Amino acid sequence: RKPKNFPPGPAWFPLIGCAWQLHRLRRRMGHLTKASQELAAKYGPLVGVRIGRERAVFVYGLQAIEEMYTRDELNGRPIGLLSTSRTGGTRKGIIFTDSEFFQEQKKFLQRELKQSGFRKEILMENIQREVRAIIDNVKRKIKDNCAVTSDRLFGEQLLQSVWVLMAGNESHLDDLGASELHRVMVDLSHSTSLSCTAFSNFPFLKYICPDYCGYNPYVRVNRTVIEFSSKMIQGLRKTGSPNASLIRAYLETMDSVGKSNFTMDQLMGICLDIFTGGFETTNNTLCFAMYYVVVHPDFQTKAQDELDRVVGRERLPTLEDKPQLPYVEAVVLESLRMFTGRSFLIPRRAMKDTTFNGYFIPKDTVLFGNSRGTFMDPNSGWPNTSVFNPERFMKDGSLNVPDGFIPFGIGKRRCLGEVFAKANLFLIIAGLLHTFNFRPVPGDPPHFEVMEGLTAGVKPFKMIVSLR
């Protein structure tokens, strides 16, 4: 059948997104995924929009997103200021590259991480060290017996463990470095959005108002992360890293292969991607989890009862306990649903002229996947989607993950850090609930507000934390 013309939709939508971003209203305006959901209700799973002179498509609903995830010709990443200006003018790293270059680099990273940072004993040592540091950090904060704010509870420790994932268990960031990197990563998150960054959608703005349109801050924070990584790697090169690690393997390949795609600039792009992918997503999921356990003490108590039964009070939970802690895992999955269901996916690019859902999609069209439609929309087949309820992942006392719950994506562009993220989220949430009680501040309950950034976050809130 002859494909229909480009998907229909309003031309003005990205303009509104950019206006939100420019006027820094995003924190009060709720999340753009909701607006795109309303468009999908009117136009269907593919909504055609115009961004400057380019046409783009918003993709909505599980079926359409799954198709986008798995079709090779929809596997590219956009070529634009968002993907080039972060790494000195050309696309580098994993997240924003495509074609054979991307395939070669991702394969290398997957193989090396399997042999180093993702190996069970190395992963456990790294994350358990991080969980103990997070618990000590919270203990220090509650010493004064006043309310604790949700941000800065785990961010620096997360960055520390992401660095160890790349550089090996012997290499650590010092406190000053971790704290500075944390500040920069938060800036990076707030300086941009994956769907509606003004300078990326309207590149001429970088000449007219480079600061106001977000271009300068975006370039500046990315450059700082790259300089930081470069300094750390120079240090590693001088001292020689004693253990197998991703960075050591990359440097060795670079030296042995000589002139190839394995370059220092590309390694910097990879560090930037792993810091960004590893920090932002996990940190925001944890903030959603903390918000919901504070406002739902019953879920908190149920998870704590399970932890007491299975783990006892004498030691911290481990990954070996995970199969016996289905309810704690259900809390993790429900927090992931709340986080990912409010975020846009990393944009895609059509690698050639193709058809999608019956429509003609020309080469280089940018596609924005909205994961709200996969498990947050009332029509997605999940009941009461806006309500936090870990029970939806439980059946007869066991964990039951419904088909179509794909917070880490599927296909060739599936999340590189999935193993690490799952272990991290489980051990941090289990460790915190095992050690502390989290309660609302009397008379000042947390106010739920989604902040748009690179991904969705919860506005920082205060809570009372006490040792169990």
Ligand code: HEM
């Ligand atoms: C809550 C935690 C996380 C979630 C929900 C998440 C989700 C995702 C999703 C859905 C994608 C696929 C995007 C697409 O198909 O276009 C992705 C890609 C990616 N993630 Fe994650 N992620 C998480 C944590 C991490 C961590 C911890 C790391 C690194 C240590 C990481 C690194 C990456 C990278 C490098 C990519 C790009 C892969 C590619 O383009 O092929 N992520 N992530």
